[in-house]
Amino acid sequence: MECRDAQFYLRLRRHAADELGPDVTGTLDSHLATCAACAADARAALSFDRALTAAMRSVPVPSGLREKLFTQAAAKQGAVLRGKLYRAGGLVAAGLLVLGIGFGVFSNSRPKVDSQVLIDIASNQSEQAVSRFLVANKLPDHLPMPFDYDLLMHFDMGEYQGQKVPVIVFRSPNGDNGFAKVYIFKSDSRFDLRGLQDAQGSQARAQVLVGQGAYRGATYVFVHTGRDLQPFLRTRNGGGNPA
Numbered sequence: 001m002e003c004r005d006a007q008f009y010l011r012l013r014r015h016a017a018d019e020l021g022p023d024v025t026g027t028l029d030s031h032l033a034t035c036a037a038c039a040a041d042a043r044a045a046l047s048f049d050r051a052l053t054a055a056m057r058s059v060p061v062p063s064g065l066r067e068k069l070f071t072q073a074a075a076k077q078g079a080v081l082r083g084k085l086y087r088a089g090g091l092v093a094a095g096l097l098v099l100g101i102g103f104g105v106f107s108n109s110r111p112k113v114d115s116q117v118l119i120d121i122a123s124n125q126s127e128q129a130v131s132r133f134l135v136a137n138k139l140p141d142h143l144p145m146p147f148d149y150d151l152l153m154h155f156d157m158g159e160y161q162g163q164k165v166p167v168i169v170f171r172s173p174n175g176d177n178g179f180a181k182v183y184i185f186k187s188d189s190r191f192d193l194r195g196l197q198d199a200q201g202s203q204a205r206a207q208v209l210v211g212q213g214a215y216r217g218a219t220y221v222f223v224h225t226g227r228d229l230q231p232f233l234r235t236r237n238g239g240g241n242p243a
């Protein structure tokens with residue numbers, strides 16, 4: 001595993017530890033065992049996460065909210081907890097500033113990426129952040145489905161068959177470790193998209209949407225848990241499926 005991939009998986013592991021299979025975890029851990037730079041990043045990320053959690057406990061919050069967050073958190077995994085902490089957004093960011101837990105302390109942990117995400121989320125701009133990311137990759141500036149950006153976990157360049165592919169990950173609102181991942185393939189990329197079709201696995205299902213109109217030139221593959229994409233959409237009762 002190369003450092004670049006290790007960094008990608010490290011970030012993924014912070015946001016969704018259970019999505020990494022044992023082979024990835026194994027390769028990642030053996031890279032960390034031999035690469036001082038990545039190992040330092042991993043340690044810094046861990047201590048940042050701990051500091052964030054500690055900060056959250058110390059921040060004055062509206063009565064009931066903290067109990068609610070932590071009661072819910074107790075029953076769930078760290079990744080889900082972090083999602084909720086980030087969703088407390090401005091509150092946490094304000095708390096970090098007040099407490100003087102700046103990002104400088106963690107400047108050796110590649111803070112650019114994470115602080116930008118924090119800022120985007122704190123300023124309620126996660127949808128805009130995704131837009132910027134899509135535009136930067138020369139893709140239509142919105143996804144063709146009305147995703148609920150409160151559920152946004154993560155977006156980045158993923159790797160698929162040796163090629164970089166933009167991936168946007170949403171979590172399930174049901175606290176059940178469910179997810180929806182959107183892979184976006186450009187039609188002028190080196191991928192052969194002919195014959196790409198929906199698929200059904202035991203854990204997840206893939207739906208293919210070939211972009212039309214404003215989305216022409218992009219092929220979207222939605223890989224998600226559950227029966228359809230509805231839980232991940234803004235209009236959860238209004239329905240809607242690709243195509």
Ligand SMILES: [Zn+2]
Nearest residue numbers: 003006035038
């Ligand atoms: Zn490395």
